[in-house]
Every structure is written in C-alpha cells, then in structure tokens.
Amino acid sequence: MLHTFVAYVEDLPGVLTRVASLFRRLNININSLTVGRSERPGLSRLTLVCEASAEAGHRIQASLFKLENVVDVDDIAQAPSVTRELALIKVAATPQNRSQIFELVEVFRARIVDLAPESLMIEMTGVESKIEGLIQVLNEGEERILEICRSGKMTMRRGHHTSRVLRAMGAGAAERPVSEDDPANAVEESADIEPA
Amino acid sequence: MGSNANTQEANAHLTTPTRLTGSEIVWATLVGEGVTDVFGYPGGAILPVYDALRKFPIHHTLVRHEQGAAHMADGYARASGKVGVAIATSGPGATNLVTGIATAMLDSIPMVCITGNVSSKVLGTDAFQEVDITGITLPVTKHNFLISRTEEIAPALRQAFQIARSGRPGPVLVDITKDAQQGKAIFDFATAKPRAYRPHPMLNVEQHGLESAVELIRNAKRPIILAGHGVTESGAMEQVRTLAERTQIPVALTLLGLGAFPASHPLNLGMMGMHGEAWVNHAIQEADLLIACGMRFDDRVTGTLASYATKAKKIHIEVDPAEINKNVKVDVALVGDLREVLEELLPRIGGRDGSAWLKTIEASKGASAVRDIKNLPDDGHLYAAHVVHDLWRITEGEAVVVTDVGQHQMWEAQYFHHEKPRSLITSGGLGTMGFALPAAIGAKTACPEKEVWVIAGDGGFQMTAAELSTIVQEKLKINIAIINNGYLGMVRQWQEFFYERNYESTPLVSPDFVKLADAHGISGRAVRTRAEVESAVHEARTAPGAFLINFLVEKEDSVYPMIPAGSALHEMIRRPDHDPLLESPEDL
Ligand SMILES: Cc1ncc(C[n+]2csc(CCOP(=O)(O)OP(=O)(O)O)c2C)c(N)n1
Numbered sequence: 124m125l126h127t128f129v130a131y132v133e134d135l136p137g138v139l140t141r142v143a144s145l146f147r148r149l150n151i152n153i154n155s156l157t158v159g160r161s162e163r164p165g166l167s168r169l170t171l172v173c174e175a176s177a178e179a180g181h182r183i184q185a186s187l188f189k190l191e192n193v194v195d196v197d198d199i200a201q202a203p204s205v206t207r208e209l210a211l212i213k214v215a216a217t218p219q220n221r222s223q224i225f226e227l228v229e230v231f232r233a234r235i236v237d238l239a240p241e242s243l244m245i246e247m248t249g250v251e252s253k254i255e256g257l258i259q260v261l262n263e264g265e266e267r268i269l270e271i272c273r274s275g276k277m278t279m280r281r282g283h284h285t286s287r288v289l290r291a292m293g294a295g296a297a298e299r300p301v302s303e304d305d306p307a308n309a310v311e312e313s314a315d316i317e318p319a
Numbered sequence: 320m321g322s323n324a325n326t327q328e329a330n331a332h333l334t335t336p337t338r339l340t341g342s343e344i345v346w347a348t349l350v351g352e353g354v355t356d357v358f359g360y361p362g363g364a365i366l367p368v369y370d371a372l373r374k375f376p377i378h379h380t381l382v383r384h385e386q387g388a389a390h391m392a393d394g395y396a397r398a399s400g401k402v403g404v405a406i407a408t409s410g411p412g413a414t415n416l417v418t419g420i421a422t423a424m425l426d427s428i429p430m431v432c433i434t435g436n437v438s439s440k441v442l443g444t445d446a447f448q449e450v451d452i453t454g455i456t457l458p459v460t461k462h463n464f465l466i467s468r469t470e471e472i473a474p475a476l477r478q479a480f481q482i483a484r485s486g487r488p489g490p491v492l493v494d495i496t497k498d499a500q501q502g503k504a505i506f507d508f509a510t511a512k513p514r515a516y517r518p519h520p521m522l523n524v525e526q527h528g529l530e531s532a533v534e535l536i537r538n539a540k541r542p543i544i545l546a547g548h549g550v551t552e553s554g555a556m557e558q559v560r561t562l563a564e565r566t567q568i569p570v571a572l573t574l575l576g577l578g579a580f581p582a583s584h585p586l587n588l589g590m591m592g593m594h595g596e597a598w599v600n601h602a603i604q605e606a607d608l609l610i611a612c613g614m615r616f617d618d619r620v621t622g623t624l625a626s627y628a629t630k631a632k633k634i635h636i637e638v639d640p641a642e643i644n645k646n647v648k649v650d651v652a653l654v655g656d657l658r659e660v661l662e663e664l665l666p667r668i669g670g671r672d673g674s675a676w677l678k679t680i681e682a683s684k685g686a687s688a689v690r691d692i693k694n695l696p697d698d699g700h701l702y703a704a705h706v707v708h709d710l711w712r713i714t715e716g717e718a719v720v721v722t723d724v725g726q727h728q729m730w731e732a733q734y735f736h737h738e739k740p741r742s743l744i745t746s747g748g749l750g751t752m753g754f755a756l757p758a759a760i761g762a763k764t765a766c767p768e769k770e771v772w773v774i775a776g777d778g779g780f781q782m783t784a785a786e787l788s789t790i791v792q793e794k795l796k797i798n799i800a801i802i803n804n805g806y807l808g809m810v811r812q813w814q815e816f817f818y819e820r821n822y823e824s825t826p827l828v829s830p831d832f833v834k835l836a837d838a839h840g841i842s843g844r845a846v847r848t849r850a851e852v853e854s855a856v857h858e859a860r861t862a863p864g865a866f867l868i869n870f871l872v873e874k875e876d877s878v879y880p881m882i883p884a885g886s887a888l889h890e891m892i893r894r895p896d897h898d899p900l901l902e903s904p905e906d907l
C-alpha cells in the first residue's frame with residue numbers, strides 16, 4: 124500500500140541522507156519526497172510517500188524516530204488530510220495553437236506562468252490525479268510536452284491537529300472521522316473536480 | 320596503567336571554563352564522561368589528539384589493527400557495562416574500524432569511536448587519507464557526527480556518550496577534522512551538556528497491556544520466558560528471576576542472554592535456537608505462552624517463522640519499538656526498558672503452580688541427554704566439548720570467557736555454564752570472526768581482577784592474532800584456548816550436512832600456535848588428549864603472564880543439535896549413532 128509519512132527533521136547537513144538511507148536499507152523505493160522549512164524554527168518538514176506492505180508502516184515510523192535528527196513522525200495512513208502537488212509543465216506552442224492550451228489551462232484551474240515564442244509554461248497545483256489528467260490530455264492533443272517538473276506530494280492533516288496533539292491522542296492510531304459538513308471538505312471537493 | 324596522571328589539571332578543566340585546543344577538549348571531555356581507558360592507533364589526521372594525551376589521566380592501549388581497537392572497546396563495554404572508546408586516524412584507520420563498529424551495532428553495545436579527518440578546508444576533495452567515514456558508517460552506527468569546529472567537539476562528544484548508552488545502546492562515531500583539533504575554544508564541560516534525553520516517542524506500556532499480560536500469564540498452562548541480551552543491558556536479572564520463581568515459569572536463553580539467568584537455576588532450561596538444546600526448542604514449539612524479555616526473535620532462534628511457536632500467545636517486553644512485530648507477531652507488546660516494565664508488572668503477578676509443565680519438559684530431556692558430552696567416546700580423542708566442559712569445571716565457572724565465531728563458540732555456549740551476566744562475551748548478531756582476542760583485551764582492561772579466557776578457532780584466531788603483541792605490551796594476563804580442528808569448522812559442518820561433504824576451501828593450514836605465542840614472549844603448550852587438559856589449564860592459570868593452549872581436537876566433529884537454516888525449530892539434526900534423521904516432537 125501507499126504510505127505517507129510527515130516528519131519534522133533538524134535542518135542540518137546529512138539529515139536527508141539518514142532518512143533516505145533507512146528506506147534504501149529496507150529496499151523500499153521512495154515515490155516522492157518534499158522538504159522545506161516548517162513553522163518550527165530550525166526544523167524542516169518533509170512529506171515522504173512510499174509503497175510498502177501495510178505492516179511496514181509501524182516499523183518505518185519507529186525506525187524514523189530512532190534517527191537522532193528526526194524530531195517528529197506522523198504516519199498519515201488513511202487519516203483525513205489534504206495532499207497537494209505542484210507541477211510546472213513546459214509545452215511547445217506557437218501563437219497559432221496557444222488558444223487551445225489556454226482553454227485546457229482554464230478547465231484545469233491551472234495558470235500560464237511563462238510565454239515564449241516557441242513554448243509556454245503551465246503551473247498547476249492539485250492532487251496527483253488532477254496533474255496526471257492534464258498531462259494526459261496534453262499528451263493526447265497536438266501539444267508537445269517539453270519538460271515536466273513535479274514537486275512530489277505535500278500532505279497536511281485536516282483540522283486542528285498538530286502532530287504533537289496527535290501524539291497525545293496516541294500517534295496516528297486514533298483518527299477523527301471526517302465530518303460531511305466540514306467546510307474544509309467542501310472546499311476540497313470543489314477544488315479537486317476532475318475534468319471530464 | 321594510568322601512566323598519564325596529571326589528574327588535578329585535567330579535573331580543573333572540568334570545573335572552570337578554560338581555553339583549550341580541540342585535542343585537549345577531546346580528552347578533557349572523555350575524562351568528564353568517566354573514561355579511563357581507550358584503544359587506538361595514531362596517524363596524521365589524529366596526531367594533534369595523540370599529542371595532547373599525556374596531559375590527561377587516561378590509559379591508551381596501542382592496538383595492532385584498528386579493527387582490534389573497535390573490538391577492544393566493545394569487549395570493554397560488554398565486560399563492564401561502561402561505554403568503550405576507540406580512536407583511529409582518517410582514511411584506512413577509520414575504515415579498519417568498520418567491522419568492529421558493525422559488530423557492536425548488531426549486538427547493541429555502547430561504544431564511542433573517535434576518528435581524525437582531514438582539515439575542513441579540503442573536506443570532500445579526496446585529500447590524502449580522506450574518506451567519508453560518516454557516510455560509510457551511517458548504517459552501522461546509532462548516530463555519527465562530522466565535527467569541523469573546535470567549539471562543537473565537547474557538545475558532540477557528550478551527546479555521543481548519551482546516545483551510546485541510552486535506550487537501546489549502540490556505537491556512535493565522532494569524526495573530527497584536523498583543524499578542529501588544532502583550533503582553540505573555551506571548554507566548559509557543564510555547558511557542553513547534551514540536550515535532555517528524549518526517550519523514543521513510541522515507548523508504550525499501557526495499563527491494559529499490563530493487564531492483558533497478567534491475564535495471559537495467569538491462564539497459561541505451558542509458558543516459557545525467553546530471556547535475551549536486554550536482560551543484562553537493562554540490568555533486569557533480579558526482576559526476571561523474581562518473575563520466573565514466583566510464577567514457576569522456566570527460562571530459555573538466547574546466546575547473548577547466557578549468564579543473565581543462572582545456568583544452575585532449576586528453572587533454567589538452557590539455550591534456545593539453532594544449536595540450542597533439543598528440549599528447549601521442543602518446549603518452545605509446545606508452549607502456549609512466550610514471555611520475550613529483551614530479545615528480538617532473531618532468525619537464529621526462531622527457525623522458519625511460519626512454524627514458530629504456533630500454539631503460543633506472545634508477550635514482548637522490548638525497549639526498541641521497531642522490534643515489535645518485526646519477525647514474530649505478538650499479542651501484547653510492552654515497549655519500554657525491561658527492568659522498568661517488569662517492576663510495573665511484578666506487583667500484579669501472583670504465584671502459580673507450574674509443576675505439570677516443568678515435569679513434561681524434564682521428561683523430554685531424557686532422550687537428548689543421552690547424547691550429551693558424557694557419552695562422547697573418550698578413546699584417546701579430544702573433543703572440543705571436553706575442553707570446554709573441563710575449562711568450566713576447573714575455573715568453577717568463574718572466568719569471563721570471550722569466544723570467537725564458529726563451532727567452538729556454540730560448544731562454549733552448550734558446555735560452559737554461565738552463572739553471571741557479562742561472563743560470556745561473544746559476537747552474536749554479526750558473528751564476527753577475529754572478535755575474541757581483541758575483545759578479551761578490552762574485557763581484561765575493564766576487569767583486571769577477573770580471570771579472562773579466550774576460546775577461539777584456528778581460523779578466527781588468525782584473523783586478529785597480531786593483537787598478541789598488544790597483550791604483551793600491555794602485560795595482560797589473558798589465557799587463550801585455541802580449539803584447533805584444522806578446519807573452518809562451522810563452514811565445514813554446513814558442507815557436510817548441506818553440500819555433500821564438498822570441503823571446498825575449509826581445510827586450513829595454521830602456524831604452530833605455541834611457537835607463534837613464543838615468538839611474542841607468551842608461554843604455551845599443545846594438548847592432544849583429554850588426560851592432558853586439566854594440567855594444561857592449571858599451568859595456564861598459574862602462569863604469571865598470558866598463556867596459550869593449542870587444543871588439537873577431533874577434526875570433523877559437528878555441533879549438535881542443529882536446526883538447518885529455513886527449517887522449523889523442532890526439525891533438528893541430532894548427533895548420529897542414535898538417530899541421524901530429522902526428529903519431530905513425537906519422537907520424544
Ligand atoms: C569475518 C568472518 N568471515 C567469515 C565468516 C563465516 N564463518 C563462520 S564460522 C566460520 C569458520 C570458523 O572457523 P574457526 O575459526 O576455525 O572455528 P571453528 O568453527 O572451526 O570452531 C566461518 C568462516 C565469519 N563468521 N566471519
């Protein structure tokens with residue numbers, strides 16, 4: 124199954140190697156990894172997605188915690204959360220066939236962020252399937268994709284949880300049920316509309 | 320020893336902040352951490368540190384190979400419970416440590432290794448003797464540090480000691496660039512204190528877990544306690560004993576658990592696993608409850624997992640959350656320091672009548688016991704089991720025995736009955752040949768008052784035999800028993816059982832070990848018959864210095880019983896003569 128781990132790690136040289144090395148040792152491929160500064164000074168936050176057996180989650184989380192530079196680990200599992208990815212896609216386009224791409228971009232709620240005589244650049248955030256949808260449509264059309272740059276997934280739990288609160292609740296074991304009329308969900312749904 | 324006495328000055332550094340060189344800071348910090356002995360080998364990138372040594376009350380043992388330094392620090396730690404310290408230079412010095420570090424990692428031994436590295440200005444340029452030792456040792460250390468600034472030395476070293484000894488212990492490496500050693504900084508031991516120790520956040524001993532454990536123990540008809548290395552590391556010998564005695568539950572031990580529960584105790588079953596006693600493995604397969612205390616269900620003790628103790632519920636008391644459900648799925652996990660968990664558990668546990676189960680196990684010993692050492696023909700041949708048994712008898716089990724890896728190691732485990740923790744020092748997890756001689760030097764350094772015996776094979780002894788010089792230079796009284804069977808015996812045994820006796824690359828030519836000892840100024844003698852064993856052991860014990868005995872034993876003897884890798888725990892190969900076939904529990 125697909126596992127998503129969110130970890131706070133010390134912002135120091137070599138820390139990423141230690142995290143990556145753990146997965147290398149287990150012979151687990153990292154599907155995506157995003158790292159950046161967090162709200163906690165001196166700590167980076169990372170989201171790591173990997174494919175591993177269902178039972179592996181506990182051991183990976185426990186092993187991540189054993190790394191000295193890892194401060195906090197949340198195994199998101201099936202918990203209600205928001206996941207986003209950012210993609211930059213450069214497409215070959217001339218002034219003649221641009222308008223078609225403009226339409227697509229509109230439908231996918233993406234943005235054009237660069238326009239050159241021979242190409243344009245699309246920026247898009249969303250769930251993985253949405254980004255893949257756009258790439259697929261572009262591939263199926265006349266347009267030629269020149270470059271794709273994807274950030275990998277970033278995940279954050281819904282609601283007021285911080286990982287610290289979660290730990291007090293029993294570290295990811297106890298999940299709050301998703302409430303149907305949670306406004307956050309409504310936003311999520313509309314934002315994640317799949318193009319037909 | 321302790322010739323570098325300048326105690327007052329060194330201790331003054333600890334109480335008053337002083338401006339020191341990085342090298343002096345290294346030693347001052349070690350002194351502050353209570354270190355009295357280190358094992359090492361100098362070279363260019365660590366020379367500033369060596370230059371400063373004479374000012375500090377620390378004894379340095381010069382080794383003959385850095386692998387030896389790591390094993391010595393390891394043996395020192397295993398014998399004493401203190402953190403062992405090894406020192407090496409950059410490049411080849413550092414890489415030579417790696418086997419020793421991995422050995423300590425696999426057996427959770429607290430150790431700090433200090434290496435010098437090239438100047439920070441040339442890091443990463445393939446400078447002379449530069450190697451990325453923090454990269455190389457990353458998977459075999461609990462943590463490591465690359466230190467390039469003088470001010471960072473004391474805090475990193477202090478943190479290294481904390482990491483090495485806390486939680487599940489392990490080796491930590493601190494790599495210090497030469498310019499950091501040469502720079503100056505204010506040394507203040509107190510403010511270099513590491514940040515508060517953070518216990519693993521997934522430690523978890525819940526009320527209901529304790530209650531479930533109590534319930535399982537109360538209802539069990541055929542329970543067994545499995546005691547491992549964690550008993551010694553956590554100092555839970557008394558608690559395990561109380562648990563066993565109060566509940567009348569028998570105790571089976573892992574290789575590294577030997578000594579944590581007295582061999583002579585009526586509830587001691589003996590060693591489990593690949594070369595464990597037949598009745599122990601049968602009992603585990605028949606058990607309805609396993610109480611695993613500080614052990615990790617290693618493949619060497621479980622046999623194939625699918626058929627392991629299928630009738631048993633399992634309680635796992637373990638300090639490392641990553642070990643829970645790793646190999647064997649357990650019913651109750653109590654994740655914490657073993658001694659603390661047992662302290663919580665014991666008040667809830669009452670007496671039980673365990674006699675029926677104990678009787679069943681006792682009855683099952685019969686068939687196995689006839690195959691014991693006493694029944695080996697004493698027809699002028701010398702068996703390793705004779706040697707180990709006699710050694711145990713003559714030393715009255717009081718010696719610290721340091722073994723190498725192979726058949727002799729298993730015979731030691733079977734025939735030397737350990738009463739006390741830290742009396743058997745052996746490489747279990749990594750199974751590192753060459754471990755014994757240097758580890759014994761570490762053990763003797765830690766416990767000079769104890770009688771220390773090396774039991775090594777002819778193969779493994781040659782891997783680190785150069786450390787004989789270290790014994791002489793350090794004037795250590797260590798007794799060495801070489802179990803010389805002319806083979807890489809354990810591998811030959813596998814070839815005999817599983818490769819149609821194709822003894823490829825296992826017959827081994829060795830030097831005359833007595834002459835080798837003599838060349839080092841160490842006395843010794845060869846022993847060919849059982850009749851000579853006793854007098855040779857006496858001679859060794861009474862000799863003023865180190866003594867080596869070359870026991871020329873039966874060449875093609877094998878260790879029995881044996882569970883072939885990948886077989887179930889009860890599918891043991893037994894000593895022939897009786898029934899060479901695989902035996903199932905019904906045969907009992
Ligand atoms: C460094 C290392 N290399 C190889 C092995 C594989 N190995 C395990 S036991 C053994 C044979 C040991 O022979 P010896 O030291 O003579 O001991 P014996 O088994 O004969 O008692 C070997 C080669 C090992 N454990 N360690």
Ligand SMILES: [Mg+2]
Nearest residue numbers: 776777806808
């Ligand atoms: Mg041999």
